[in-house]
Amino acid sequence: MEPSFAMETLETRSPDETLAFGRSFAERLGVGDCVAMIGGLGAGKTVLVRGIAEGLGLDDTRLVSSPTYVLVQEYPGASPIFHLDLYRMGDPRAELADLGLEEMLEEGVTLIEWADRATDALPHNRWEIAIEITAESSRRFTVTRLE
Amino acid sequence: MTEPAYILGIESSCDETACGIVADGTDVLSNCVASQIELHRRFGGVVPELASRAHIEAINNIVASAMEQTAIAPEKISAVAIANEPGLIGSLLIGLMAAKTIAWIWDVPLVAVNHVYAHAYAAALDAGPIDYPAAALICSGGHTALYRCDSPMDMTLLGGTIDDAAGEAFDKVAKILQLGYPGGPVIDRVSRDGDPKLIDFPRSLLGGGSLDFSFSGLKTAVLYHVNGVPGPRPTRGGRKPGPSARRASMQSNAGRGIENFTPREVADVAAGFQAAVVDTLRIKLRRAAEKTGAKTLVIGGGVAANSALRKAVTELGDKLGCEVRMPEMAYCVDNAVMTAGLGYHYLQAGKTADLNLAACPTVRR
Numbered sequence: 001m002e003p004s005f006a007m008e009t010l011e012t013r014s015p016d017e018t019l020a021f022g023r024s025f026a027e028r029l030g031v032g033d034c035v036a037m038i039g040g041l042g043a044g045k046t047v048l049v050r051g052i053a054e055g056l057g058l059d060d061t062r063l064v065s066s067p068t069y070v071l072v073q074e075y076p077g078a079s080p081i082f083h084l085d086l087y088r089m090g091d092p093r094a095e096l097a098d099l100g101l102e103e104m105l106e107e108g109v110t111l112i113e114w115a116d117r118a119t120d121a122l123p124h125n126r127w128e129i130a131i132e133i134t135a136e137s138s139r140r141f142t143v144t145r146l147e
Numbered sequence: 148m149t150e151p152a153y154i155l156g157i158e159s160s161c162d163e164t165a166c167g168i169v170a171d172g173t174d175v176l177s178n179c180v181a182s183q184i185e186l187h188r189r190f191g192g193v194v195p196e197l198a199s200r201a202h203i204e205a206i207n208n209i210v211a212s213a214m215e216q217t218a219i220a221p222e223k224i225s226a227v228a229i230a231n232e233p234g235l236i237g238s239l240l241i242g243l244m245a246a247k248t249i250a251w252i253w254d255v256p257l258v259a260v261n262h263v264y265a266h267a268y269a270a271a272l273d274a275g276p277i278d279y280p281a282a283a284l285i286c287s288g289g290h291t292a293l294y295r296c297d298s299p300m301d302m303t304l305l306g307g308t309i310d311d312a313a314g315e316a317f318d319k320v321a322k323i324l325q326l327g328y329p330g331g332p333v334i335d336r337v338s339r340d341g342d343p344k345l346i347d348f349p350r351s352l353l354g355g356g357s358l359d360f361s362f363s364g365l366k367t368a369v370l371y372h373v374n375g376v377p378g379p380r381p382t383r384g385g386r387k388p389g390p391s392a393r394r395a396s397m398q399s400n401a402g403r404g405i406e407n408f409t410p411r412e413v414a415d416v417a418a419g420f421q422a423a424v425v426d427t428l429r430i431k432l433r434r435a436a437e438k439t440g441a442k443t444l445v446i447g448g449g450v451a452a453n454s455a456l457r458k459a460v461t462e463l464g465d466k467l468g469c470e471v472r473m474p475e476m477a478y479c480v481d482n483a484v485m486t487a488g489l490g491y492h493y494l495q496a497g498k499t500a501d502l503n504l505a506a507c508p509t510v511r512r
Contacts, residue, residue, distance in 0.1 A: 069312065070233070
């Protein structure tokens with residue numbers, strides 16, 4: 001089956017604008033949604049997650065930090081927010097199953113950094129956000145809805 | 148004379164399987180650590196699935212080694228201390244199951260210890276009690292946090308990282324500089340051949356009173372310095388060059404990719420990065436010490452082994468008139484003697500756990 005998708009792009013000129021984009025993007029999200037983030041070191045994935053988490057009702061956005069070492073963090077939003085990072089996973093498909101991705105998808109919103117390391121292990125229905133560094137403080141976000 | 152209290156500690160929160168025995172909270176009798184660094188080196192980091200399996204393979208031998216090295220009979224052990232939080236859940240569970248089993252078989256109390264608190268206690272090992280109140284800076288691959296400590300068990304979180312941990316920044320910058328894993332020791336070594344003042348990397352202080360940390364921007368600044376800043380070049384007579392362009396002007400190969408950097412240029416980048424991390428940690432520790440009226444400055448965690456940080460904290464202690472307590476090198480990395488040492492205090496306070504004790508992977512803020 002051909003995937004159906006809608007694509008849009010947006011450029012931000014500062015981390016603050018990225019946070020604002022995250023907050024507004026969060027309005028589209030609800031329980032069961034998965035957002036796969038794709039972008040290299042320094043692209044701003046964690047900043048985007050902070051904005052999205054704030055938009056999802058997280059009060060203390062200082063809680064949002066890189067899950068590279070801990071693999072998954074949970075934040076209290078209107079519904080639970082799960083923040084994952086595939087950067088260090090040797091076998092992401094097995095790791096994600098071990099960590100309980102299925103349950104996370106049922107219970108809350110799941111935000112995944114370095115998602116390009118295991119797109120086959122992610123739910124078929126998902127948002128994908130690719131981030132490119134376009135200038136020192138500028139980032140281009142390409143948002144795709146996969147269904 | 149009463150017999151000392153011998154505590155057997157177990158630690159498996161990340162990529163080290165460790166067991167150690169400590170008498171009366173400070174005297175280390177054995178310290179056995181099975182490191183998985185070699186296992187994870189080719190992946191450039193910890194691979195949790197492998198980590199859990201390696202813990203299972205290592206745990207029995209490590210406990211046996213720790214016992215053999217002391218020649219203390221099992222019936223002399225007063226309690227089993229386990230780091231049950233925070234960490235990787237699969238890894239924590241292996242140590243926790245081993246600790247429960249041993250405590251049950253030997254019929255001794257089980258004591259639950261927070262792994263990060265144990266890092267703040269490591270400086271007492273082989274040295275003696277810490278004078279409280281203390282300001283503690285704990286930094287490792289997974290943690291960067293400041294605490295006010297009123298006793299080994301009374302810890303109040305003052306601030307933590309809002310993005311990358313300090314040790315994580317070392318690892319990721321080592322990757323950018325193609326220096327290998329783990330990043331901390333190699334950057335420390337390479338930096339000795341570099342000029343820490345040549346490249347002025349940003350110190351992110353997050354506003355005047357903040358005790359939180361941010362290392363993500365520093366990591367990105369290093370990346371830009373090495374690979375260049377994407378986007379249009381500033382035109383002649385146009386806008387003033389940004390900070391990345393100014394930094395790049397300090398090195399002839401800046402922005403051309405790491406393969407074009409000379410060893411000396413790599414050393415200058417490493418030294419500049421390390422200086423920025425150390426400055427940030429020092430400034431925040433100073434703020435924490437002044438805010439809490441600490442008598443003692445304590446550091447712990449893998450980054451506490453960094454020679455530049457140890458020097459900076461020593462100088463800070465002199466300046467503030469605070470005693471400085473730093474763990475011996477062997478007690479900076481993850482180990483179980485810090486668990487056993489801290490566990491002693493819980494046992495003394497009657498704070499024991501039961502065999503239903505759960506593992507708690509996340510840091511509570």
